[in-house]
Amino acid sequence: MTGEAESGVPPFDGTPRTIGVIKSAAKKLQQTLSLTAQASDFKGWADENAARLNAQTFEKLDKQRWTDFVNRPVSYVTREPDLPRLAWHWLFEEHPHAIEGVWLTAPDAYPSIPNPIVPTLHAFLSPKEKELNLARLNDLEGHYAAYRPSFVNTADVMVMAMQCGIDGDISRFAITMKFVSEDGEDSTEHVEGFALPYQGSVLFQGRLIETAAPFIFILSRFPVDNKTGKTSWSEGTLLVGADGTMSSAYPITIRRAAKEVTPQTYDVESFKKAIPAHKTILKLLKRGVVGWRDED
Structure with missing residues (x-):
């Protein structure tokens, strides 16, 4: 995507590992920015940058919705389909100290499945199942x-x-x-x-x-x-x-x-x-x- 190429942000692939990195980075960011403050900061950033990333901005992003995304399993599907990708860019562009270390060291969520297709289909078809069988x-x-x-x-x-x-x-x-x-x-x-x-x-x-x-x-x-x-x-x-x-x-x-x-x-x-x-x-x-x- 053009926005990714321009910003130098690593590509967002939607895999469980990537979603897990976002969640871990948000939890690490809590040391300096509460989830309430994160939701407000992220919402304002998304309003300004969603068009650049060919994404839809949020109708609503409050503390509860952001908290649900951060604390639930990687298979949790939000009602805002562009939220994970925008969160990925927001963290790398605005809070790189919180995500870069996690991104470099996080283990693959499914090391025996080195492709994004199966984890993505699993999240879509089986949102209530936390892990792949x-x-x-x-x-x-x-x-x-x-x-x-x-x-x-x-x-x-x-x-x-x-x-x-x-x-x-x-x-x-x-x-x-x-x-x-x-x-x-x-x-x-x-x-x-x-x-x-x-x-x-x-x-x-x-x-x-x-x-x-x-x-x-x-x-x-x-x-x-x-x-x-x-x-x-x-x-x-x-x-x-x-x-x-x-x-x-x-x-x-x-x-x-x-x-x-x-x-x-x-x-x-x-x-x-x-x-x-x-x-x-x-x-x-x-x-x-x-x-x-x-x-x-």
């Missing part, structure tokens, strides 16, 4: 075979190679799928994205790399294998919105694999011969595909 992500880490009806011919079964946890980030996932296109060509597509635990489920927010189309699915039920301590399988619903077609929904299930899976698409009879657990998987896939019919 890191245990769920740790249990999911590993290789899986992911089964779904083929989008080329829904009578066929697509076995996709899926990996949870990539390059030290337990929230990242990747999928590879292979199929014969409608033109008869051997095709490969790849998905990349992030896994977000919420309530009893996990949202997998991804995209097809080749087409940049959304590839989103939700899994529920995560039994853990007693021997490995890892998730053994799960099931849910997949949503795909490719360019040039109407969005469709498919049943999807994953099964943990001891090693990386070879992606492939099978007709039903070949699938029965190749996959020992075919009965359970085919029963789940028979739940049906939600698609669109052409009108006559």
Whole structure:
């Protein structure tokens, strides 16, 4: 943003670490400036500088609202969406002694999740949950075979190679799928994205790399294998919105694999011969595909 570049303020990324730094700096500033005085000082500064930072000024910012923001967990969402970013600039520009030391030494709130997407989505989707369910992500880490009806011919079964946890980030996932296109060509597509635990489920927010189309699915039920301590399988619903077609929904299930899976698409009879657990998987896939019919 222009304001950040002009002021020399470190970029505001909205991560839990950054929000935590703001809260810690405000508490440190209490040694010389009460929360009441901070709220007044911050409100006046925001009125003068919000336009420069392309932000909305506050309808109201009193001691209680500022106190709530400072003292509640990092997942607390205010009714003023620009408050954290403006507070970041206010502290660095007006009270650098309170924030610079905290900024340089504060630990990462989620060291195993080195991306801003998952913490931000967590704060948006689960405002009442103080922390991410890191245990769920740790249990999911590993290789899986992911089964779904083929989008080329829904009578066929697509076995996709899926990996949870990539390059030290337990929230990242990747999928590879292979199929014969409608033109008869051997095709490969790849998905990349992030896994977000919420309530009893996990949202997998991804995209097809080749087409940049959304590839989103939700899994529920995560039994853990007693021997490995890892998730053994799960099931849910997949949503795909490719360019040039109407969005469709498919049943999807994953099964943990001891090693990386070879992606492939099978007709039903070949699938029965190749996959020992075919009965359970085919029963789940028979739940049906939600698609669109052409009108006559």
